[in-house]
Amino acid sequence: MDDLQFGTRDKRGNWAPNAPLEIPPYWTGQWSKMGQFLIGLVWPWNAFHMATAFLYLWFVIPDRATLSVYSWDWALWLLFANMAGIFVLYGGIEFFYYVKRIQGTRWRYNHKFPAETPSDVFWFKSQNLDNFLRSFLFGVPIWTAAEVFVLWCYGNGYHVFGWVDWQNNPVWLAVLIVLVPAIHETHFFFIHRLIHTPLLYKHVHSVHHNSINPSPWSSLSMHPVEHALYFAEVLWHLVLPSNPVAMMFNMHAIGYGALNGHIGFEKLEVTDASAIDSHAYAHYLHHKYFEVNYGADGIVPLDKWFGYWHDGTNEADERMKERFRKKKERMKARQAASRPGS
Numbered sequence: 001m002d003d004l005q006f007g008t009r010d011k012r013g014n015w016a017p018n019a020p021l022e023i024p025p026y027w028t029g030q031w032s033k034m035g036q037f038l039i040g041l042v043w044p045w046n047a048f049h050m051a052t053a054f055l056y057l058w059f060v061i062p063d064r065a066t067l068s069v070y071s072w073d074w075a076l077w078l079l080f081a082n083m084a085g086i087f088v089l090y091g092g093i094e095f096f097y098y099v100k101r102i103q104g105t106r107w108r109y110n111h112k113f114p115a116e117t118p119s120d121v122f123w124f125k126s127q128n129l130d131n132f133l134r135s136f137l138f139g140v141p142i143w144t145a146a147e148v149f150v151l152w153c154y155g156n157g158y159h160v161f162g163w164v165d166w167q168n169n170p171v172w173l174a175v176l177i178v179l180v181p182a183i184h185e186t187h188f189f190f191i192h193r194l195i196h197t198p199l200l201y202k203h204v205h206s207v208h209h210n211s212i213n214p215s216p217w218s219s220l221s222m223h224p225v226e227h228a229l230y231f232a233e234v235l236w237h238l239v240l241p242s243n244p245v246a247m248m249f250n251m252h253a254i255g256y257g258a259l260n261g262h263i264g265f266e267k268l269e270v271t272d273a274s275a276i277d278s279h280a281y282a283h284y285l286h287h288k289y290f291e292v293n294y295g296a297d298g299i300v301p302l303d304k305w306f307g308y309w310h311d312g313t314n315e316a317d318e319r320m321k322e323r324f325r326k327k328k329e330r331m332k333a334r335q336a337a338s339r340p341g342s
Helices: 031-059 072-099 127-156 170-194 198-209 224-238 244-262 281-289 302-306 314-338
Strands: 007-009 015-017 267-269 275-277
Touching: 031 170, 031 244, 072 127, 072 244, 127 224, 127 244, 170 224, 170 244, 170 302, 198 224, 224 244, 244 281
Parallel strands: none
Antiparallel strands: 007 015, 267 275
16 A cells, blocks of 8 residues: 555655544534544444453353452453453554564654664663563553452442443443543543643653654553553443443453554555554654643544644644743743742
């Protein structure tokens, strides 16, 4: 596939799309784009998260009576399933597109691959090894612990409003599943903005941002505090009337869905004529510029509303620079005001 029909490559070889990023068309009244937007929202990623949620419920998650009593048997089985799933999904994309490099740098935002730039900020000076170990030593266990807790609550009927079933509440549960991407977007935006405050950024979030040029293993490479905040999103299903189907769909949108913003390619070529959209560009810009695009998928355009939106254009670069300039001026003014005798 010719990526230059859809974007440009600079002198360094970095690729960027021609079309600027857009918020969902229902916020701008562009109703003619709704069909394309809805297809992209569902396929392939959210369809994948729903499919894996059902697979877990059929083959991994025990019945409600078993869940009511905590047991290492079902907890470790769930941990194994999560590790295996992450290894296959993240590892598969890492192997084919970063190790074998089956499509080279076509559709790749950064022309360099992480393996080409060893750095002391990573364990063993390797971004890939560092990210892999952080994901498996901290990320997946904390993900599983959050999952185990909510499943145990389900088994015991612990819930603010009570767990609901499909027979009596089909409309509400269908609405809740539709709302899952918005729940994810909102939770992620606010915890992400929180950990960009100076103290938490320095001691917590900087671990994730060491991967300026992210790859699949970067997706869950975080400080354990960030993991806890990130996976705490599933606790919303103890407040909202929910069901294990909706909860597991949300859980997989968090765990497996972390991949989306870190693929590093606009598209993953499957054949010479077909490719999968990654939806990674917005979050790639966040890793590149740090203080833009705090949200996830743009279902709820919080970045736009709060002034952090970067759509990839030169105009957005200028707005970002102006915001940085004003921020520096405010910091200088505060420093001057705090000096003795001022």
